[in-house]
Amino acid sequence: MPAPIIVFLHDARYDRVYQAVSLLATAVRMGRPAYLCLFYDALASLVAGTWDDVETLRALGDDPPWRVAIALGFARNEGPPPTEILAAARAEGCKVFACSTSVRIMDLDPVDVAPKVDAIVGMATMLEAAGEGAVALYI
Template identity: 30%
Template structure:
């Protein structure tokens, strides 16, 4: 990565499979091009990760036609995208402490595939000046 390659930040709020897939795909595209990526999980996206619901597409409302295409086209699952991001060494996944508390999930903080926990003060500091931000 060159010093001029800015990082990409993805804020995932929705836990909808398609939105989480899109966010992780954006991060995967960033790391594939040698850019650093940071993924921040809030509310329902955080809940999905804590509950380890990363394998089966569960579209709401149910879309069997899309789920079937995912399988026949061998599109990566959320877990596969996450593994790619981890293997790159260029991406971190951070959970929001406020969302964790709002969900009442503090006992689950050690579960899942989250690299660390941050509050809004840290998030604002880490993402200051980042142009490539995606909110899903």
């Protein structure tokens, strides 16, 4: 069996969310086990329903000009938004975990989080699920 891919997603900025879910969707299509582990802003944004908001790229104030170019490129993009990419990846076996500590720190209601993820777990469970030899990415 190919090595699993595990993505630890901390940031809710559109380009990072898009990158994370695109990597995972590609991994499951290639037959690799894939796991998305959500923390802090990434988790809160998914629960709030703002993952598909490309404006998160422009909301950072004094960002470099290239970030504006990326935002404009995504705005022109006719491809699926991150939530649709993630839904397709999940349909092919990608698992989504919410960090239990992040749920508490971000003052999220577990009842609101649960429908968006496969499980609310601690980091040890995330690492055990990925298994040995996993490719781990922090975004």
